[in-house]
Amino acid sequence: MVSKRLLLFAATTGYQIRVFADAARRLGLELTLATDHCHRLEDPWGDRAIPVKFDRIEESLAALRGREFDGVAAVGDGPAVLAAAAAEALGIPFHPPAAARACQDKFLARQLYQAAGLRVPWFFRAGIEEDPRALAARASYPSVLKPLGLSASRGVIRANSEAEFIAAFDRIRKLLETSHDLRRKRLRHLQVESYIPGREFAIEGLVTGGELRVLAIFDKPDPLEGPFFEETIYVTPSRQPDEVQRALVETTARAVRALGLRHGPVHAELRHNNKGAWMLETAARPIGGLCAKALRFSGGMPLEELILRHAVGEDVEAARLDGPASGVMMIPIPRAGVYESVEGVERAAALPEIEDVIITAQPGQRMLPLPEGASYLGFIFARGDSAATVEAALRRAHAELRFRIATALDTFT
Numbered sequence: 001m002v003s004k005r006l007l008l009f010a011a012t013t014g015y016q017i018r019v020f021a022d023a024a025r026r027l028g029l030e031l032t033l034a035t036d037h038c039h040r041l042e043d044p045w046g047d048r049a050i051p052v053k054f055d056r057i058e059e060s061l062a063a064l065r066g067r068e069f070d071g072v073a074a075v076g077d078g079p080a081v082l083a084a085a086a087a088e089a090l091g092i093p094f095h096p097p098a099a100a101r102a103c104q105d106k107f108l109a110r111q112l113y114q115a116a117g118l119r120v121p122w123f124f125r126a127g128i129e130e131d132p133r134a135l136a137a138r139a140s141y142p143s144v145l146k147p148l149g150l151s152a153s154r155g156v157i158r159a160n161s162e163a164e165f166i167a168a169f170d171r172i173r174k175l176l177e178t179s180h181d182l183r184r185k186r187l188r189h190l191q192v193e194s195y196i197p198g199r200e201f202a203i204e205g206l207v208t209g210g211e212l213r214v215l216a217i218f219d220k221p222d223p224l225e226g227p228f229f230e231e232t233i234y235v236t237p238s239r240q241p242d243e244v245q246r247a248l249v250e251t252t253a254r255a256v257r258a259l260g261l262r263h264g265p266v267h268a269e270l271r272h273n274n275k276g277a278w279m280l281e282t283a284a285r286p287i288g289g290l291c292a293k294a295l296r297f298s299g300g301m302p303l304e305e306l307i308l309r310h311a312v313g314e315d316v317e318a319a320r321l322d323g324p325a326s327g328v329m330m331i332p333i334p335r336a337g338v339y340e341s342v343e344g345v346e347r348a349a350a351l352p353e354i355e356d357v358i359i360t361a362q363p364g365q366r367m368l369p370l371p372e373g374a375s376y377l378g379f380i381f382a383r384g385d386s387a388a389t390v391e392a393a394l395r396r397a398h399a400e401l402r403f404r405i406a407t408a409l410d411t412f413t
Contacts, residue, residue, distance in 0.1 A: 003030040004070040004312045007086065009079035010035050011054065016075055016289050016304065023305035029312065032069070034060075034082075054078035057085050064089070071311035073264070077104045077151060080284040093313075095207070099260040100284040106148045106191045109259065109282065116258035118251060119278040123193035128176055132169035135192065136162040142195040144226070145172055149187050151283065155371050158195055158226025168227075175372050198273030200224045200280075202234060203252045204287055204295065204303070205266045206310055212253040212266070215303075216295055216321060217245055221391055228370045233394055234294060235327035235387045244272055251277040265307050290358060290379045294328040297321060323383055327390040329398055331359075331377040333369040337405040339377070348400040353384040353393035357401075367405055377403060 006029050010017050017033070024031035033049040052060035060082055072094050074083035080100045087094030095103075102108045107125045114120050125148070126135050139159070145168045147155040155175055157168035169190075176187050202218040217238040220231060238245055252268045265286040271278045286292060286303055295303045297319040310316050339361040349357045359378035361367065367377070382393040 003028050005030045005032065005068065006071045006073060006308060006311060007032050007034055007050075007064075007067075007069040007083075009052070009054075009072065009074040009076075009083040009086070011076045011079055014289065016292055019292070019302055019304040020073070020075070020308065023302060023308050027305065027308060029308060032067075034064075034079075034086075052082060054082050057082060061085060061089055071308070071313070073307055073311045074285055076285060076288070077149075077283060080104075084284065093263040094311075095261045095264050095284045099262070102259050103261075103282055103284045104149060106146065106281065107189070110191070110193075112258045113255055113279045116254055118254055118258065119276060121193040121196050121278065123191055125189055125191055126169075127189055128173045129188070132166045133162075135169065136165035139165055139192050140194050141165075142226070144193050144195050145169060146191050146193075147172060147176060147187055148189045148191055151281075152288070152374065153229040153231060153370055154374050155190075156229050157371050158229075164227075171371070179372075195226070196271045196273070196278050196280075197225075198271040198278070199240075201238065201240075201248055201270050201272065202287070203248060203266075203268040203270065205252065205256075205268070206306070206316070207256055207261050207263055207266055208310070210257065210260075210262050212249075212256045213317070214249050214252070215297075215306075215319075217248060218327075219387065230332050230370045231330055232332055233327060233329050233391060234291065235325065235391050235394075236294070236321070237325060237387060239387050240272070244277075247277040248272060251279055252282070255279045255282050264311065290360070291328050291330065293356070293379070293381055294326050295321065296323065296326070324385050325387045325390045326383045327381070327387070327394055329380040329394040331379065331398065331401070333367045333373055333375070333377055333405075334403070335405060336368050336373075336408065337366075338408050339363060339365045339367050340404040340406055342377075342404070343402040344400040348380065348397035351393060351397050351400070353382045353389060354397050355381040355383055357381075357397060361403075366408060 034052045072083045072087045074080040084095050084097040084100035142160045145157050155172050159165040159168045200220045204216045205212050205214045216236040218234040218236050219238050222232050267283045267287050269280040292303045345357050357380050361377045380397045382390045384390045
């Protein structure tokens with residue numbers, strides 16, 4: 001029997017990619033990695049990984065010519081766009097390229113949500129070369145400024161006045177102009193939108209034939225009110241009333257249709273207040289990195305295995321979340337500097353309900369908090385008999401940790 005072949009697009013070869021590889025082995029799939037890091041890693045899988053460039057679609061598709069696959073999957077926003085183009089060229093079910101591109105462009109996505117009648121904040125697009133004073137005069141307050149092509153709240157700043165708007169605009173412009181990886185992406189625009197009060201939520205789902213199936217609703221119990229929007233705790237199942245959960249799911253399903261997403265994972269971000277659910281963003285990919293470890297399905301199946309099964313055409317409708325409640329804390333960076341060490345990991349890991357404490361920061365690594373930063377100190381995972389128990393366990397574990405971060409005189413501030 002010939003193994004089914006799956007092509008995985010990814011910008012890194014980190015933890016989540018290893019989980020995908022392990023899942024593929026369990027399922028008997030032949031997994032090929034397509035990444036823009038191959039030239040540095042010299043075939044990280046030992047299976048002739050395909051070198052691609054996520055910002056050069058046609059060139060990358062040429063590298064796939066003559067190959068055959070039964071499914072595609074992607075980790076990250078850029079990889080999802082190339083995966084969509086590859087799937088179209090190969091005749092494999094996935095999200096259409098236009099939908100994947102819209103997910104990566106906050107302005108285009110907002111336009112599509114608005115045209116579909118979804119609640120979205122008032123918004124406009126601005127170039128980083130424009131006069132921030134003139135833009136500040138156009139804005140309503142409070143406002144939120146955000147680069148169009150970034151995720152995980154990087155570069156997102158709330159402004160409560162014209163003076164704060166100008167300061168935020170200059171800070172984002174400096175980020176986009178001085179960061180090497182962002183210059184490479186040619187990010188030249190940001191979005192200005194009205195601030196939406198309310199609690200924030202995330203939805204993890206799978207789309208089949210354009211229809212959304214929700215896998216999990218995450219509460220974000222910490223208030224995300226600004227001036228920066230650093231996410232910390234995700235807990236599922238949601239503790240919100242049924243009518244709130246229905247509104248979140250219905251709004252996400254409408255967003256999926258508005259974007260034209262067809263087949264594969266989605267990760268959505270929303271807010272809810274007394275006016276209802278507001279659509280913020282939808283990504284044509286699963287929840288990122290280590291956070292996926294918070295989700296396990298029937299028989300202990302990781303999210304990555306569920307995605308692979310779905311990608312090669314298996315019916316995964318019977319899969320359900322395993323256990324009453326789970327959650328993750330993304331350990332925030334308290335200040336800029338150079339990471340030295342941490343104390344208390346063993347104590348934190350030994351607490352009831354705590355499954356794992358993973359410190360991803362490395363000694364000597366330069367650390368930047370939001371809005372400039374793009375990483376965390378590590379992750380804490382918990383499982384328990386209720387979402388409240390899980391949240392409390394995550395907070396207790398975090399309180400046990402003591403980080404040493406040395407001041408760096410030339411750190412970006």
